[in-house]
Amino acid sequence: MTYETEIRADPATGPAQPLVALEGVTKRFPGVVANDAVTLEFHPGEVHALLGENGAGKSTLISMLAGVQQPDEGRILIEGVPTKITSPKHALSLGIGTVYQHRMLVPTLTVAENLQMGAPWYRRPDRAAIREKFAESCRAFGIDIDIDRVVGELSLGEQQQVEIIRALWRGGKLLVLDEPTAMLSPAGVRELGRMMGRMRDAGVSIIFITHHLSEAVEFGNRVSVLRSGRVAGAMSADEVAALTPEATRARIVDLMFGAGVEGDTKIERRARRDHGERAFEVVGLSGKSQKGDTGFSDVTFHVQEGEIFGVAGVDGNGQTPLAEAIAGQIPCQGDVLLEGRALGRADVAKRYRLGLRYATDDRLGEGTVASLPISLNMVLKQIGRPPYWRGGVQRDALIDAHAESLFEEFDVRAPSIHTPIGKLSGGNIQKVLLARELSGAAKVVVYNKPTHGLDLKNIETTRRRIRDGADNGIATVLISTDLEEILSLSDRIGVMVRGRMVGVVPNGPDARKRVGAMMAGESEE
Amino acid sequence: MSGLLTETFLAALLSGAVVAAVPLILAGLGEQMSERAGVLNIGLEGMILGGAYAGFAAAVGGWGIWGGFAAGILAGMALAMIMVVFCVRLGINQIIVGIAITLGVTGVTALLHNVYFARTYPRLPAPEKWAIPGLSQIPLIGPGLFDHHLMTYAALLAPFVLMWLYKGSFLGLNLSAAGEKPEALDAAGIDVTRTRTTGALFAGAMAGLGGAYLSEIGSGIFVPAMSHGSGFIAIVLAMLARHRPVWVMGGALLFGLCLSAATALQVGGVEIPTDFIQMLPFAMVMAVLIAFGRKARLPAALGTPYRRGQR
Numbered sequence: 001m002t003y004e005t006e007i008r009a010d011p012a013t014g015p016a017q018p019l020v021a022l023e024g025v026t027k028r029f030p031g032v033v034a035n036d037a038v039t040l041e042f043h044p045g046e047v048h049a050l051l052g053e054n055g056a057g058k059s060t061l062i063s064m065l066a067g068v069q070q071p072d073e074g075r076i077l078i079e080g081v082p083t084k085i086t087s088p089k090h091a092l093s094l095g096i097g098t099v100y101q102h103r104m105l106v107p108t109l110t111v112a113e114n115l116q117m118g119a120p121w122y123r124r125p126d127r128a129a130i131r132e133k134f135a136e137s138c139r140a141f142g143i144d145i146d147i148d149r150v151v152g153e154l155s156l157g158e159q160q161q162v163e164i165i166r167a168l169w170r171g172g173k174l175l176v177l178d179e180p181t182a183m184l185s186p187a188g189v190r191e192l193g194r195m196m197g198r199m200r201d202a203g204v205s206i207i208f209i210t211h212h213l214s215e216a217v218e219f220g221n222r223v224s225v226l227r228s229g230r231v232a233g234a235m236s237a238d239e240v241a242a243l244t245p246e247a248t249r250a251r252i253v254d255l256m257f258g259a260g261v262e263g264d265t266k267i268e269r270r271a272r273r274d275h276g277e278r279a280f281e282v283v284g285l286s287g288k289s290q291k292g293d294t295g296f297s298d299v300t301f302h303v304q305e306g307e308i309f310g311v312a313g314v315d316g317n318g319q320t321p322l323a324e325a326i327a328g329q330i331p332c333q334g335d336v337l338l339e340g341r342a343l344g345r346a347d348v349a350k351r352y353r354l355g356l357r358y359a360t361d362d363r364l365g366e367g368t369v370a371s372l373p374i375s376l377n378m379v380l381k382q383i384g385r386p387p388y389w390r391g392g393v394q395r396d397a398l399i400d401a402h403a404e405s406l407f408e409e410f411d412v413r414a415p416s417i418h419t420p421i422g423k424l425s426g427g428n429i430q431k432v433l434l435a436r437e438l439s440g441a442a443k444v445v446v447y448n449k450p451t452h453g454l455d456l457k458n459i460e461t462t463r464r465r466i467r468d469g470a471d472n473g474i475a476t477v478l479i480s481t482d483l484e485e486i487l488s489l490s491d492r493i494g495v496m497v498r499g500r501m502v503g504v505v506p507n508g509p510d511a512r513k514r515v516g517a518m519m520a521g522e523s524e525e
Numbered sequence: 526m527s528g529l530l531t532e533t534f535l536a537a538l539l540s541g542a543v544v545a546a547v548p549l550i551l552a553g554l555g556e557q558m559s560e561r562a563g564v565l566n567i568g569l570e571g572m573i574l575g576g577a578y579a580g581f582a583a584a585v586g587g588w589g590i591w592g593g594f595a596a597g598i599l600a601g602m603a604l605a606m607i608m609v610v611f612c613v614r615l616g617i618n619q620i621i622v623g624i625a626i627t628l629g630v631t632g633v634t635a636l637l638h639n640v641y642f643a644r645t646y647p648r649l650p651a652p653e654k655w656a657i658p659g660l661s662q663i664p665l666i667g668p669g670l671f672d673h674h675l676m677t678y679a680a681l682l683a684p685f686v687l688m689w690l691y692k693g694s695f696l697g698l699n700l701s702a703a704g705e706k707p708e709a710l711d712a713a714g715i716d717v718t719r720t721r722t723t724g725a726l727f728a729g730a731m732a733g734l735g736g737a738y739l740s741e742i743g744s745g746i747f748v749p750a751m752s753h754g755s756g757f758i759a760i761v762l763a764m765l766a767r768h769r770p771v772w773v774m775g776g777a778l779l780f781g782l783c784l785s786a787a788t789a790l791q792v793g794g795v796e797i798p799t800d801f802i803q804m805l806p807f808a809m810v811m812a813v814l815i816a817f818g819r820k821a822r823l824p825a826a827l828g829t830p831y832r833r834g835q836r
Contacts, residue, residue, distance in 0.1 A: 088714075105706070105709060106702045107705065107825075108701065113698050113701075116695070117698060117699070117709070117710065118715060120715070121694055121696040121699050122694055122696070123695050124693060124694055125698070
C-alpha cells in the first residue's frame with residue numbers, strides 16, 4: 001500500500017493529450033448492448049485501472065482495442081487521430097499490446113522460442129539478439145527468468161511476465177492487461193504491481209483490468225468503473241492523487257455498487273417472514289475442485305426452512321466447488337448437515353434421495369446427457385433404482401408417466417418427452433433440470449447461477465420457481481454472480497471472496513453497499 | 526551354420542538392412558513433421574502403397590527410376606491432399622480419414638495391379654548402384670553400407686538435413702506451436718492451417734517416395750499390399766523419436782536389420798520355420814514399444830482441428 005504514494009504521475013506535468021481515447025464507443029450484440037457510449041482516456045505513463053463485474057463489458061472493450069472487433073458507433077482516437085483498428089496485427093503496429101486472461105504461450109517450448117515466435121518458417125532465428133533484448137527487459141522491469149527454461153515449468157506469474165514482455169515488444173505504447181491478477185498468488189500480485197510501476201515510469205500506458213477494488217486503488221493512477229456496458233464513474237489522475245487511499249476506496253465502492261443510475265427501486269425484495277426449523281447447515285467445509293481453480297476453505301452457514309440464502313461473489317471465488325461439495329460431487333473436509341444429520345460421505349444419489357438437490361450451472365455438461373431423451377434426463381439421478389428400475393429392468397411406462405406430469409407442470413416446450421434434451425433451448429433445458437431437482441421430496445435446493453445465459457422470459461420463470469419453492473418450505477441456497485438477482489430473491493446474503501465466506505448480512509436497504517464492499521475486497525468489520 | 530558368418534553373408538545382411546530401412550526412414554520423417562504440426566496421419570500406410578504402385582508403374586512405363594520417384598512423391602502428396610482438405614480445413618476426424626485412405630489405396634492398387642500387371646508380372650532391372658570410391662573398399666562395411674543406389678544415400682542424409690532445418694530456422698518452432706497450442710501461433714501472426722498443411726503434405730511426399738523406393742529399389746516388382754504394415758511402424762517410430770529426426774533413422778535401421786536378418790536366415794537355410802523368422806521384426810517392435818512406449822509424448826493438439834476463436 002506504499003506504492004501509490006511513491007510513484008504517481010505528477011498531475012501538473014501530466015501529458016495533456018491521451019495516447020488512446022475512446023469517444024462514445026458503442027458495441028451491440030444480438031440482444032445485448034455490450035458497450036454503451038463508452039468514453040475513456042489512456043495516457044502515457046499512467047496505469048488506468050478498469051473495474052467491473054462479469055458482463056460489465058470489459059472484454060468487449062479490450063477486443064475492440066485489440067482489433068478483434070469494431071465498434072458500431074463512436075470512434076477510437078490514437079494520439080488524437082481517429083483510427084479504425086482493423087486486425088490484431090494492426091493493433092500491434094499501432095503500439096497496442098494485449099495480454100489475455102488465458103495463457104498464450106506454448107508450454108513445451110522455451111521462453112526464448114516463445115518470444116521469437118511469429119516469423120515465417122524459412123527465416124533464421126537470431127538467438128543472441130533475443131537473449132540480449134530479454135536480458136535488457138529483465139533488468140528494466142526487475143524480473144529474473146531463465147530464457148532457456150521450458151515455459152510449462154514456470155509459475156503462472158512468471159509465464160505472465162513473459163507474456164507481458166512479449167506484448168510490450170510487439171506493441172509497446174499501450175499495454176492491455178485483462179485480469180492479470182486472477183490466477184496469481186498475493187506475492188505474484190505484488191510482483192506484478194512492481195513491474196507495472198516500472199513500465200509506467202518508462203512511459204508505457206497500461207490498462208489494468210481487475211475485479212478487486214483494493215488492487216485498483218493500489219496500482220491505478222486513474223480508475224474507471226464499468227457497469228452494464230456503461231462507464232458508471234471515473235476518477236481522474238488528479239482526483240486519485242488528491243484523495244487518501246481510504247477516500248478513493250469509499251468513492252469507488254459508491255461508483256461500483258451505489259444505487260447509481262438504475263437505482264434500487266426496481267428491486268422487489270422478498271417480504272420478511274418467519275422461517276421454520278434450521279433445515280440445512282454447512283460447518284467448516286473446505287475443499288478443492290479437480291479443475292485446479294480456487295477451492296474454498298472453512299465455509300460455515302445455515303439455511304432455515306423456507307429461507308433463501310444468497311451466496312454473492314465474483315465468479316471463480318470458490319462458489320462452484322462449494323456447491324459441488326455440498327452435492328457430493330467432490331471430496332471435502334467438514335460437515336454438511338441435513339435436518340441436523342451429518343451426511344458424511346453420502347454420494348450424489350443418496351443426497352438426492354434424502355432431499356438435498358443441486359441445480360448445476362453447467363446444464364449441458366454435468367446437468368444433463370444431451371443425447372438422452374427428456375424423460376430419462378428427468379430421472380438421471382435415480383438410474384438403476386426403484387421405482388423406475390426394478391431388478392435391473394427399466395420401467396419405461398413409469399418413467400414416461402413421471403416425465404409427462406413434470407413436462408406439464410414445468411411447462412417444458414418440446415415436441416415430446418422423447419426428444420433428446422440436447423435439441424432444446426437453454427431455457428427449456430433449465431426447466432427440465434429444475435423439474436428433476438424440485439420433484440419428489442426436495443428439502444434443500446442449491447442453485448448455481450440459475451439464470452446465467454437465459455433470456456429474459458426464462459429468467460423470470462426461473463426466479464419465480466425459486467421463490468415458489470422457498471414459499472413451499474424448501475431451504476434454498478442461491479449462488480449467483482448477479483447482485484441484482486441475489487438482492488431481489490434472498491433473505492440473507494453471504495459473500496464469498498477467494499474461497500472464504502467473508503461475511504453474512506440480512507437483505508435490506510443497505511445490503512447492496514455492504515455486500516458490494518465485501519465483494520470488492522473490504523472485510524465486514 | 527558356419528556358412529552364416531562369412532563376410533559375404535554379413536555384408537549382404539547389412540546391405541539388406543539399409544535397403545529395408547529406407548522406406549521407414551522416409552515415411553517416418555514425414556510422419557514426424559506431420560505429427561509435430563498436429564496432424565496424425567494414419568493414412569501413411571496407404572500413402573506408401575500408393576507411392577509404391579505409382580513409382581513402379583511409372584518406371585515400368587518408361588519414366589525411368591527417377592521418374593518413378595517423382596510419380597511416387599506426387600501420388601503420396603495427392604493422397605495427403607485428402608487429409609488436408611478433410612482434416613486440416615474441414616476439421617473431420619483424422620483417424621477416420623486416415624483409415625479410409627489406407628483401406629481405399631490397398632484396394633485400388635490391388636485392382637490396378639490385377640488389370641495391368643497380373644499377367645505379365647514385369648520386373649524392373651536391378652538398380653544402378655553407385656559405390657563410393659574408397660569407402661566401398663573397406664571389408665564388410667564397404668559393400669554393406671557404401672554400395673547403394675543414390676536415393677539410399679539421400680535417405681540416410683535426410684535426417685541430418687531436417688535436423689539442420691529444424692534447428693536453423695523457424696520451421697521446427699512453428700510446427701511445434703501448431704501442434705501444441707495453435708491459438709498461440711495464430712496470435713503470433715502465423716497461419717496455422719498453412720503450417721499444418723505443410724506438415725501433412727510433407728508426410729505424403731515422403732511416404733510416397735518411400736513407397737516408390739520399396740517397389741523400385743527394394744524389390745523391383747509390385748505386389749498388392751507389399752508395404753506390410755511399414756506405414757504403421759513408421760508412425761510408431763515417429764512417436765517414439767518425438768522431435769529427433771536421427772532417432773527415426775536409428776529405429777528404422779534397427780527394424781531394417783531385423784527384416785534383413787529374417788530374409789537372410791531363410792536364405793541361409795536355418796532350420797527354423799519361416800513363419801517364426803518372419804515374426805522376428807514385429808516381435809522386436811513390440812519389445813521396443815513395451816520398453817519405450819511410456820516415453821512417447823504426443824503434441825497437446827494432435828488430432829484436434831483448429832478453428833480461430835474457439836477454445
